[in-house]
Amino acid sequence: MGWEPAFPTDPTDFPAAGWEYIKPDSEENRTDIEEPPRECLKHIARLSQKQTPLLLSGEKRRYLWFYRFYCDNENSSLPLVLGSAPGWDEGTVSEMHAILRRWTFSHPLEALGLLTSSFPDQDIREVAVRQLDNLLTDELLECLPQLVQAVKFEWTLESPLVELLLRRSLQSIRVAHRLYWLLREAQAEDCFKSWYQKLSAALQFCVGEALNDELSKEQKLVKLLGDIGEKVKSASDPQRQDILKKEIGNLEEFFKDIKTCHLPLNPALSIKGIDRDACSYFTSNALPLKITFINADPMGENIGVIFKAGDDLRQDMLVLQIIQVMDNIWLQEGLDMQMIIYRCLSTGKAQGLIEMVPDAVTLAKIHLHSGLIGPLKENTIKKWFSQHNHLKEDYEKALRNFFYSCAGWCVVTFILGVCDRHNDNIMLTKSGHMFHIDFGKFLGHAQTFGGIKRDRAPFIFTSEMEYFITEGGKNTQHFQDFVELCCRAYNIVRKRSQLILSLLEMMLHAGLPELSGTEDLKYVYNNLRPQDTELEATSHFTKKIKESLECFPVKLNNLIHTLAQMPALSLAKPAPQTLPRESRILQKNRTIQRVTILGLSKTHNNLYLIEVTLRDNRKSLTRKSFEQFSRLHSQIQKQFSSLALPEFPHWWHLPFTDADHKRITDLSHYMEEILNGSYEVANSDCVLNFFLSEHTQPTLEDSPVVDPGGKVPDHNPKVQLVMTYEDSKLTILVKHMKNIHLPDGSAPSAHVEIYLLPHPSEVRRRKTKSVPKCTDPTYNEIVVYDEVLDLQGHVLMLIVKSKTVFVGAINIQLCSVPFGEEKWYPLGNSIV
DSSP states (O other): OOOOOOOOOOOOOOOOOOOOOOOOOOGGGOOOOOOOOHHHHHHHHHHHTTOSGGGSOHHHHHHHHHTGGGOOTTTOOHHHHHHTOSOOSHHHHHHHHHHHHHOOOSSGGGGGGGGSTTOOOHHHHHHHHHHHTTSOHHHHHHTHHHHHHHGGGOSOSSSHHHHHHHHHHHHOHHHHHHHHHHHHHHTTOGGGHHHHHHHHHHHHHHHOHHHHHHHHHHHHHHHHHHHHHHHHHHSOGGGHHHHHHHHHHHHHHHHHHHSOEEETTEEEEEEEEEOGGGOEEOOSTTOOEEEEEEESSTTSOOEEEEEEESSOOHHHHHHHHHHHHHHHHHHHTTOOOOOOOOOEEEEETTEEEEEOOTTEEEHHHHHHHTOTTGGGOSSHHHHHHHHHOOSHHHHHHHHHHHHHHHHHHHHHHHHTTOOOOOTTSEEEETTSOEEEOOOSSOTTOOOEETTEESOOSSSOOOHHHHHHHTTTTTOTHHHHHHHHHHHHHHHHHHTTHHHHHHHHHTTTTSOOTTOOSHHHHHHHHHHHOTTSOHHHHHHHHHHHHHHHHTOHHHHHHHHHHHHHTGGGSSOOOOOOOOOSSOOHHHHHTOSEEEEEEEEEEGGGSSEEEEEEEETTSOEEEEEEOHHHHHHHHHHHHHHTTTSOOOOOOOGGGOOSSSHHHHHHHHHHHHHHHHHHSOHHHHTSHHHHHHHHTTBSSOOGGGOOOSSOOOOOOOOSOEEEEEEEEETTEEEEEEEEEESOOOTTSOOOOEEEEEEEETSOTTTTEEEOOOBSSOSSOEEEEEEEEOOOOOOTTOEEEEEEEETTEEEEEEEEEGGGOOTTSEEEEEOBSSOO
16 A cells, blocks of 8 residues: 555756746736827727727737737727627736726626627626626616526526626516516527526525416416407407407406516506407418407507517517617707607517507608608608697607607617618608608518619608698708708717627527628628717718608608508408497596587678687687588587487577577587597597687797797898818818809709819818708718818818809808817808
């Protein structure tokens, strides 16, 4: 047992190498770092615009890693610097940890990129989790789907990330509820099914019995909806409505047993039953169900949802999540784009719930109501809003809501490359909000027809939308305001490009059909253009607005789609029903609360003076004759022939004496019965138009602009410029012009010629494109002069022409220009 092996020895003596091993100092202990050249710092900043290491070439990664000592949160981001490391050997990892220790995060969300598959090191991931733990609950919910995906890249479930998810679930029911449904959906992935099942079990163990009971009820509700959807799908077309009504009985039994249940889409809402008569199905290919739940809150309205089976809603969830993030970015900057972003929840493999927005209709329906060629008409949208907003202040509010929401959706659909855009995927509310639905195609993956992309425009902004914004061309300066709003919103989002790209990068391994590789990230990067200056981005997005506006195939696509989808534009008809009494909720939402006939004015051709009181107690006056009342009754009879209507007080009902007083009493009684009877009749277009379209207040045509300033209008011609001067480079952004006319007073097709004096004119001549026949043209074109060594003595001469006809001019002394600021310059009527 005392035996020890004898190892052979090699008698060879190797010569001394003369090298001494010195352990490299970590960068935090280095004292020999010199300030890098200015050009080097600029190059670091340019490389950092890539936002994610996946978009950096090998050469650029090596460059960034070489200058890692000079990177900080002002000129770069930590995921980009660490992602540029050449490998994961011990020395490199030591350097990465040193950078990690000294780094100051500008915002906790900057650490999100450290949880991607590019960073397997547990110390790096732990630092990222510590940062994310500083997020508020609302901020954490914004990125919760990405954190669930990041669990795939943990070495074990006993990790800081899993601990964070469970701990924050204990602190917030909203986090726990959201995490539960995300984990259920993630269990559809075979490779990670067991991990997500264990994490789901841990969550249910932590949250306690009461919340588990609620989640169990929600799960049963979703299963019932899935069973109903399958039975409706498998039934023949004539039987589907009967099958649906029969199966809804199972839902009614479910609510009898459980009393109330929280809505999986939104745990803040509690439901207690089903409105059987309001349930139906859509006639599209997937045959989604339209289900209306009764709100458990007695003061709340019923809640409409769509249950969809057969479609993968995870992509819709992601797109809506990113749009919500962009909207929050705008709100943080004080910009409310009036966005309607509906909720969407994937509840399992190829099934889920979608929130229904009340009082919203598709643009296709609006087009169809305008006739067969509705999509080709200019005034379709304006006319529709006029019909549903009779009062001046309502119309102005709708115009403002459309102005902002349309701009917001132009920006988000452009950045995310949302495709398959047609009039059945765009919705409008009577209050003016526009929003998009159905995000099955994005990141530029457009459908093709005969090898040609169906989506030809950068985004949907058509001439009928411009027509409404400019009030039929009467206020062309509204278009300039719209362009300014779009560009401002675009530039605000661009500042947070890293967050947008990180959220998308973390979903690369989620199995989404159209987000699977670096090319998809690059598409969004190219649309965000973080490397551009604000002036360059403004010019770029303005070009996209004009491209969209001039894209006739969009209108043609809308027309073809409307014609092809005509049989499917409406819901499957619900079972016949009578309307003897309306619910208290509908009564509360009637547009007109009361009509009072104040008297008969014989000086106005026997017109009755009528006071109309709306649901918010606003009042307006109108004048109507007895013959007009009679025609209204005839219209109502034709439109609602199946309903029992009140009897109209015809002339033969009048007595021989005191006829005027009797007629006023009878008409008042008749209108009271109309307004308090059927909700469908009281809120019909013919009734609303009768009382609200010809009020004695100023007409809609006299409406002021979107943002009336109360200032005296300025009719002098002028041009708006922004100039910057840096490193001997003079950049001029020609933005807009106002009030320019030809000598005969007509609208010019103007372009701008710019000369930098005293240099020879042809050498320093620059020219914009012309804008056809417009008194308030928008350009947003950039003009650049290089090698301008000194501004002293230089004059910028700007001449406006319509073809060869002179329109206006101005000379600007460059030494007195407020660089970086927008400024309006007056245009003179001669060249000096």
